[in-house]
Amino acid sequence: MAETKIPKATAKRLPIYYRYLNILHDSDKNRVSSTELSEAVKVDSATIRRDFSYFGALGKRGYGYDVDSLLKFFKKILNQDKLTNAALIGVGNLGNALLNFNFHQNSNVRISAAFDVRPDLANTVQSGVPIYPMAELRKQLEDQQIKIVILTVPESVAQNVTDDAVAGGVQGILNFTPLRISVPSNVRVQNVDLTNELQTLIYFLDHYNEED
Amino acid sequence: MAETKIPKATAKRLPIYYRYLNILHDSDKNRVSSTELSEAVKVDSATIRRDFSYFGALGKRGYGYDVDSLLKFFKKILNQDKLTNAALIGVGNLGNALLNFNFHQNSNVRISAAFDVRPDLANTVQSGVPIYPMAELRKQLEDQQIKIVILTVPESVAQNVTDDAVAGGVQGILNFTPLRISVPSNVRVQNVDLTNELQTLIYFLDHYNEED
DNA sequence: GCCGATTTGTGAAATAATTTTCAATAATAA
DNA sequence: TTATTATTGAAAATTATTTCACAAATCGGC
Numbered sequence: 001m002a003e004t005k006i007p008k009a010t011a012k013r014l015p016i017y018y019r020y021l022n023i024l025h026d027s028d029k030n031r032v033s034s035t036e037l038s039e040a041v042k043v044d045s046a047t048i049r050r051d052f053s054y055f056g057a058l059g060k061r062g063y064g065y066d067v068d069s070l071l072k073f074f075k076k077i078l079n080q081d082k083l084t085n086a087a088l089i090g091v092g093n094l095g096n097a098l099l100n101f102n103f104h105q106n107s108n109v110r111i112s113a114a115f116d117v118r119p120d121l122a123n124t125v126q127s128g129v130p131i132y133p134m135a136e137l138r139k140q141l142e143d144q145q146i147k148i149v150i151l152t153v154p155e156s157v158a159q160n161v162t163d164d165a166v167a168g169g170v171q172g173i174l175n176f177t178p179l180r181i182s183v184p185s186n187v188r189v190q191n192v193d194l195t196n197e198l199q200t201l202i203y204f205l206d207h208y209n210e211e212d
Numbered sequence: 213m214a215e216t217k218i219p220k221a222t223a224k225r226l227p228i229y230y231r232y233l234n235i236l237h238d239s240d241k242n243r244v245s246s247t248e249l250s251e252a253v254k255v256d257s258a259t260i261r262r263d264f265s266y267f268g269a270l271g272k273r274g275y276g277y278d279v280d281s282l283l284k285f286f287k288k289i290l291n292q293d294k295l296t297n298a299a300l301i302g303v304g305n306l307g308n309a310l311l312n313f314n315f316h317q318n319s320n321v322r323i324s325a326a327f328d329v330r331p332d333l334a335n336t337v338q339s340g341v342p343i344y345p346m347a348e349l350r351k352q353l354e355d356q357q358i359k360i361v362i363l364t365v366p367e368s369v370a371q372n373v374t375d376d377a378v379a380g381g382v383q384g385i386l387n388f389t390p391l392r393i394s395v396p397s398n399v400r401v402q403n404v405d406l407t408n409e410l411q412t413l414i415y416f417l418d419h420y421n422e423e424d
Numbered sequence: 425g426c427c428g429a430t431t432t433g434t435g436a437a438a439t440a441a442t443t444t445t446c447a448a449t450a451a452t453a454a
Numbered sequence: 455t456t457a458t459t460a461t462t463g464a465a466a467a468t469t470a471t472t473t474c475a476c477a478a479a480t481c482g483g484c
Binding site: 006011012014015019040041077079080084086093094097098101103106109147148171174180182190192193194196198199200202203204207208 | 230252305312319359392402410
Binding site: 007009044046047050060061062 | 440441445451
């Protein structure tokens with residue numbers, strides 16, 4: 001089901017490339033070199049060429065890459081040619097911000113359902129997204145065939161909620177809680193830990209003066 | 213200024229360890245093995261031992277690690293024994309959520325100043341944090357000696373604001389915009405790109421069925 | 425004090441990711 | 455047409471990170 005396993009490091013860069021290709025496209029550029037891309041996305045040009053080459057020969061020597069065909073290619077690869085529905089669990093502080101954030105503007109991901117324990121939120125609509133009571137989590141995920149959830153619940157309930165979501169058939173979790181949740185091996189977790197990021201930043205500042 | 217250069221990959225895991233050590237400490241455990249830690253933080257135990265070993269022999273063979281002394285050690289390393297002030301630039305959707313988020317609960321980072329272009333926000337206090345007009349950015353950063361900023365402005369102004377912040381002496385930037393900002397080599401940028409994370413997750417789901 | 429069970433710390437091996445280098449090719453200028 | 459310049463793709467070299475596997479140290483019970 002894949003183009004012979006792309007390195008993880010490469011996979012993580014694909015959305016970055018995709019995004020910049022869109023910008024080029026919108027400004028009517030029709031060719032781009034790895035050097036030029038490198039400037040914009042802050043990735044070494046050799047790394048970019050290497051990344052691209054995993055997918056075959058996408059460019060032309062002496063010319064560069066054709067923006068439109070590269071864009072079309074990555075759109076396909078990243079599944080951005082169809083809409084992906086995601087659910088948001090936990091409409092608190094951060095959850096609310098993400099509801100407003102509207103991923104849809106930049107990508108073909110849409111939060112199509114949200115869940116919260118608070119009774120006053122259940123069965124309302126926030127930022128155009130229907131909020132369901134937590135008790136319906138599993139059922140709604142199943143019914144709506146949602147494969148991706150964004151987890152913005154308090155840490156204390158994160159594992160329970162995760163188990164429910166997994167039971168509902170979820171395959172990918174964007175985990176905003178600091179808890180390292182446990183999931184079966186066929187479920188993928190992407191952690192976004194804000195406190196962590198800040199602490200790492202501070203560590204680097206204190207211990208890696210100048211450069212990397 | 214460092215303990216002979218810790219690998220970057222290790223540095224990124226330090227806050228994860230630190231966090232779990234706090235949990236152990238709070239539940240009055242006084243020893244922990246790399247295997248036990250491994251379960252909780254989802255990092256291979258050999259990797260944990262290797263990570264720790266960069267700082268010297270922190271454990272005891274046949275025993276494990278002493279929670280309190282390890283905690284004390286990491287607290288020092290991560291600068292969590294002093295309060296670090298940060299500024300938040302852009303009090304919009306996400307910015308507001310982060311103001312409420314209160315990093316201080318889990319770490320010794322505090323947002324002590326925020327900035328926004330909107331005149332009705334300037335000179336108010338939101339979630340206990342004073343909001344300054346954008347024009348004062350450089351001056352306030354200098355006066356308050358703030359070295360870390362959280363960037364939650366629209367992409368279109370991200371580079372300009374960054375340049376201002378750098379002029380104000382900032383050394384670390386937690387960048388929530390999708391733009392890969394340009395900074396001098398002595399300034400460190402940590403990118404948190406939510407759309408990216410979601411797209412990467414989708415890519416993994418579609419192309420890496422079962423396991424990594 | 426001795427013995428068996430644990431568990432670290434670390435060389436060495438394996439794996440992953442980046443960077444260098446350069447031949448091949450395309451575009452452009454002369 | 456031909457020479458010059460730009461640029462990719464890929465092999466090789468390098469660097470970074472993880473994992474294996476085991477000797478050495480420590481603990482706890484007897």
